[in-house]
Amino acid sequence: MSESAEERWAGWGDPAAAVSLPPSIAALLEALGVRPAAPSVDVADVRVPESRLPDEVRQALAAVVGAANVLTGPEARARHGGGKSTADLVRQRAGDAAGAPDAVIYPGGHDEVVAVLRACTERRIAVVPFGGGTSVVGGVGPSLSGRPRIALDLRRLDRLVELDEVSRTATFEAGVRAPRAEEILAARGFTLGHVPQSYEYASLGGFAATRSSGQASAGYGRFDDMVVALTVATPVGTVHTGRAPASAAGPDLRQLFLGSEGALGVVTSLTVRLRPQPVSRRYEGWRFESFEAGALAVRRLAQDGPRPAVVRLSDEYESALGPAAGGCLLVLGYDDGTDADAVLAADGGTALGPEPGQRWAAERFAAPYLRDALLDAGAYAETLETAAFWSRLPALYAQVRAALLDSLDRALVLCHISHVYETGASLYFTVVVAQGDDPVGAWQRAKARASDAILAAGGTISHHHGVGTEHRDWYAREIGPLGVDALRAVKAVLDPQGIMNPEVLIPD
Amino acid sequence: MSESAEERWAGWGDPAAAVSLPPSIAALLEALGVRPAAPSVDVADVRVPESRLPDEVRQALAAVVGAANVLTGPEARARHGGGKSTADLVRQRAGDAAGAPDAVIYPGGHDEVVAVLRACTERRIAVVPFGGGTSVVGGVGPSLSGRPRIALDLRRLDRLVELDEVSRTATFEAGVRAPRAEEILAARGFTLGHVPQSYEYASLGGFAATRSSGQASAGYGRFDDMVVALTVATPVGTVHTGRAPASAAGPDLRQLFLGSEGALGVVTSLTVRLRPQPVSRRYEGWRFESFEAGALAVRRLAQDGPRPAVVRLSDEYESALGPAAGGCLLVLGYDDGTDADAVLAADGGTALGPEPGQRWAAERFAAPYLRDALLDAGAYAETLETAAFWSRLPALYAQVRAALLDSLDRALVLCHISHVYETGASLYFTVVVAQGDDPVGAWQRAKARASDAILAAGGTISHHHGVGTEHRDWYAREIGPLGVDALRAVKAVLDPQGIMNPEVLIPD
Known part of the structure; x- marks a missing residue:
């Protein structure tokens, strides 16, 4: 095995795709x-x-x-x-x-x-x-x-094992990267519809292990919605889980391995639900007077439809440099489907036409490249995200934003809603600040304050990035000591020597 | 506390509602x-x-x-x-x-x-x-x-704790029975849309503990789809789980308690997703030439829509006494929503008008009463159910039916598909046979043969009845020894003396 030089060291992606500010x-x-x-x-x-x-x-x-x-x-x-x-x-x-x-x-x-x-x-x-x-x-x-x-x-585990056109499922080995999976599926007329920002490099197994959620989650669901079966290698043997789209046979063990981040075993293959390739795909922008007004509109879409595949509402700060300046930009992406024009207009939205949506779509994977340029320029750009029920969202937004502004010196704090559900939504914050003398330490302190604010306001410590080492202590607070004990007990059985990714997820 | 006399002893429901054959x-x-x-x-x-x-x-x-x-x-x-x-x-x-x-x-x-x-x-x-x-x-x-x-x-745990109209969620104590919950919600314009055959008596906590699925699951989802948060009392303390509609913070612990059948603790309250009361509700019947042709049509509805709330396709044997005799009866129920006429007609369906659907709806809770009359008459009527991916369904149907016919003397074996998903569906079998000398023993032997057939054909041992004591051994085969070990480990932590419903779910 030799390392490919295609990926940038100390940065993101293809070096040839690097951008200037x-x-x-x-x-x-x-x-x-x-x-x-x-x-x-x-x-x-x-x-x-x-x-x-x-x-x-x-x-x-x-x-x-x-x-x-x-x-x-x-x-x-x-x-x-x-x-x-x-x-x-x-x-x-x-x-x-x-x-x-x-x-x-x-x-x-x-x-x-x-x-x-x-x-x-x-x-x-x-x-x-x-x-x-x-x-x-x-x-x-x-x-x-x-x-x-x-x-x-896991890059050598890169095969399509089976495509079942009747059940609309595909079984892939876990190391297949998202673009390759989509290429294989497109040739048969199908798509997963899972497009997170990490799309160009992330693997299907990683999506499962971290409960990934993609930019088109409003239309296609989260990755954990897509997984109907899993094969997991553990230090004591193999677990197969998932024999049907749904079951009343006890706790859903798929849901124990989804999000387990390699701490219980290695997802080696997975069966995922497919959708037909859409016939048409289009993007558009809308403007709302305020984040609150836009949030009401996207809540209506999530609860009563029609529901576009992509729903992404920027707050006033994130919108400030774009075509909805002075208000808030809503980007919608439709994969076929009915348009939501009547609902949005009734809720005070102004149509901005396709251009803002197309621009977002053209740049949807650009943020990590831009982050590299910001790092070169001496800035520190980082993100954090959470989710909560709709009624808690305004306070969650205000308190996390305040925690970040309060703990960082002259920071730019931007936010958007990019995943909507009937009962709630995610908030995704981006922070840009000067690197200063101790950029990592300064961010860790700010992140800790923001994470405390997330839990205090009733949010989850991560909606789609996962726990890793960074969120481990807050995760333990979120699930409580009995939740931690339950996970430890499962780990002790499947990983008796504690070798599996021992520093993530479950606190010592 | 005194026992109400409203429920029939050794039978179902209100004695005044008893029926004759x-x-x-x-x-x-x-x-x-x-x-x-x-x-x-x-x-x-x-x-x-x-x-x-x-x-x-x-x-x-x-x-x-x-x-x-x-x-x-x-x-x-x-x-x-x-x-x-x-x-x-x-x-x-x-x-x-x-x-x-x-x-x-x-x-x-x-x-x-x-x-x-x-x-x-x-x-x-x-x-x-x-x-x-x-x-x-x-x-x-x-x-x-x-x-x-x-x-x-748990009948005294019967309060609505909170109704959050913005998030469209309600928190109920677990002992609230389904009709009372719907009555409370209807007064506020909402519904759960969860209508299993046990509806008249079953409790919300029971739905959660057994992963219940209702007759309108095609439109409203399963009960496990509806639960966004749970409070569980265990012998070592309380677990709260669920802070957001979705999360990437580790394994989904809600899914560990959903389906846990009281073996890990007692669900004492739960927060459920609500839908608005539908403006219109209507039922109708369609006829298909064969179970296979009807199954293809309902698969199309599940995969590509439009998707009625109720989708129920009877096989030739179950259809024999009704308006689609010589073919198969499909009952659809719409709660608002677009009709599926064009898809069904293209797939060879013949519209039978509203009457067969209305009759099904009027009698939707009648089967347990009818069973009592059958018992009086000397018959033994029982059901079993499973689910699998679409491509496995034909063989699953044939093999379970054959196992039942082969192991029972002169039995009537009926089947329907009543829960459909993009990737698969459930099969629900009804058996009517003379009681004979040892009705329970004869059924146990037939059920064991059918359960073996379910696992051999790739089905799950239960789609919505749960595991209990009856399916425990097959459940262990379904999830494998490591799955059983993982559940035992969780139980040992939350229930160290093994007092919680010790005979169900997890084999000794």
């Missing part, structure tokens, strides 16, 4: 007191600690997956040392790969995963499953403990 | 060799064993709930000795209440439930939560072990 943003940064940052250290110069993996372990793993699929070189390990949070990027830019794994293993199928987990359990080596590596909550590292560990990169 | 069915029974059965023993004459509950325990429970809410008399205990399966009714008709609980406790609220569970854990007294008592899978007894136990009847 628009002049308007450059001017804004100057107003925020932002000064250009030091350039990123090259991946060849990153400081990676010596691998702690004993030769015996390396040989045992090579016996399972083949020697060519066990990498211990610095670049492979550095590239598996974390995800894509801004804190990850800041550390990577500084050449710091202290928390990198001791080896990267590329299994070729489910049975090899089972054998790797068995070998690592016998030797108490920690295992971090690694899909697209796009976690922004510490889900794939860096490790904060000194325990030896391997990254289990 | 239509002449056509009486003639059919004669052809099946059915001879009238012995009349039911009166409830006053039922054999109930002495209560094994020590005085000290009774006093401790009385200190929690009040002496008036601890009943140890024979009638109350007999009435909590089982559910409403035909086997339950046959035993009750024979005057056998051997498996009755040793006392019936009526707590007045969540805190009293917690205190009862604590007291019972200290004394290792088993606790069977009891809502509407409508289980048909042994979910509320009779007990097959000699262990002392109480029935925890």
Whole structure:
């Protein structure tokens, strides 16, 4: 196995797709007191600690997956040392790969995963499953403990196992990345309709393990809605779950592994519900006088329809630079379906035509590239997100925004609603602030304040990023001590030596 | 607390609503060799064993709930000795209440439930939560072990806690029965839309604990789709779960308690998603040439819409006595919504007008009353149900039907599809057969054969009746040894003395 050079080190995506900052943003940064940052250290110069993996372990793993699929070189390990949070990027830019794994293993199928987990359990080596590596909550590292560990990169598990056109389901191996899955499905007339911002790199297994939600969730549902069956490799054997679209046979064990973030086992394949490719797809923009007025309108769409596939309402601050300046921009995306014009007009919306929607769609994967340009310019750009029932949303919005503004110096705080349900919605906050002397520490303090505000206002600590290491303490507060005990009990059974992604999800 | 006499002993519902058999069915029974059965023993004459509950325990429970809410008399205990399966009714008709609980406790609220569970854990007294008592899978007894136990009847937990019109959610205590909940909601313009055949007596907590699915599930979803939050009393304390319509914060713990059948704790309140009352409601019938042709049509509705609220397709045998004789009857119910006429006609359906649909709707709760009349007449009428992905449904249908016909002498076996999803559907079988010398034993043998066939053909052991004691062994096969271990581990944490409904769900 060799690492492809296609992905940018200490940044996002294809280096050829890197962007420069628009002049308007450059001017804004100057107003925020932002000064250009030091350039990123090259991946060849990153400081990676010596691998702690004993030769015996390396040989045992090579016996399972083949020697060519066990990498211990610095670049492979550095590239598996974390995800894509801004804190990850800041550390990577500084050449710091202290928390990198001791080896990267590329299994070729489910049975090899089972054998790797068995070998690592016998030797108490920690295992971090690694899909697209796009976690922004510490889900794939860096490790904060000194325990030896391997990254289990699933990219070789990339097959379509079965496509059942009658049941409209497809079974994929877990390492298939989203664009490849859509390419395979499109050739047969189907789509998943799952398009999160991480789409270009994320894997189907990662979507399942983190309960991902895509930009078209209003029309296609969340990824956990799409998964009808799972195969999970654990250190004590294999679990198959899901024999029907729905069942009254006890607790839904699919829902125990969805969101388990590799802490209970490795999702090695999954069966997902398909939809036909839409005949037509179009985007449009609407303007509302206020975030409150827009929120009322999108609540009506979620509760009474018609429901577009994409529903995304920016607050006044996020809207300020766009075509709805002085009000709020609502972007809608339709995959076939009835238009919502009458409802939106009745709720005070003004149609802005297709252009704002098309622009959003054209730039829908651009934010991570823009973040890299902001990092170069000396800014720190990060996001956090939550969800709550509709009646709690106004207070949640106000209190999280206040916590961020109060704990950061001259920050830009933007927000949008991008996932709507009958009973509630998500809030997605973006923060831009000067890096200053200790960008990671300053953000951690602000994030902690915002996370406290989320729980106090009745929100969930994550609507679609997951728990990872970043949200672990708040997650424990959210589910309470008995919830934590229940998860620990399950983990003790399926992972008796505690090797599975031991730093995420479940607090020690 | 006193037992109301409103519910029929050894039968279903209001005695005043008892029905006689239509002449056509009486003639059919004669052809099946059915001879009238012995009349039911009166409830006053039922054999109930002495209560094994020590005085000290009774006093401790009385200190929690009040002496008036601890009943140890024979009638109350007999009435909590089982559910409403035909086997339950046959035993009750024979005057056998051997498996009755040793006392019936009526707590007045969540805190009293917690205190009862604590007291019972200290004394290792088993606790069977009891809502509407409508289980048909042994979910509320009779007990097959000699262990002392109480029935925890939740009828006093009957309050609406909160109605949130903005979020369209309502929080109810768990003992509220479905008609009362709908009455409360209708006064505010809302409905749950959850109408299973047990509707007249079942409780909301029971719906949650068993993953109930109602006749209008195509339009309103299953009950597990409706529950956005739960409060659960366990022997070690209280669990609250659900803060948002959706979350990426770890495994969905709501889904661990939904379907847990009282084995992990007692659902004491729940927050459910509401819908507006429909403006119009109408029913209609369609005829298809075959079950296969009808199944194709309802699959199209489930996958591409338009989707009526009620979709119910009878096979040739179930259709034989009705207006689609020689073909198959499809009943549709619309709550507002677009009609599906064009799709159905294109798929070969013939419209039969509103009458067959209206007749089904008028008789939708009649089957359990009819079953009582069949029992009087000497027949044994029972049902079983499953679900699978669409591509597996034809073989599942054929194999379960064959297993039933092969293991019962001169049985009538009917089937319908009554819950449809994008990826699959349920199959609901009804069997009518002469009681013979050992009706319960003969059915158990036939049911075992059918259950084996369900698993072999890739179905789930229950789509909406639950696991109880009846499906426990097949459930274990369905989820596999690691699934069972995971559930046992959770139970050991939340119920360390194993007092919670110890005979259901999780095999010893």
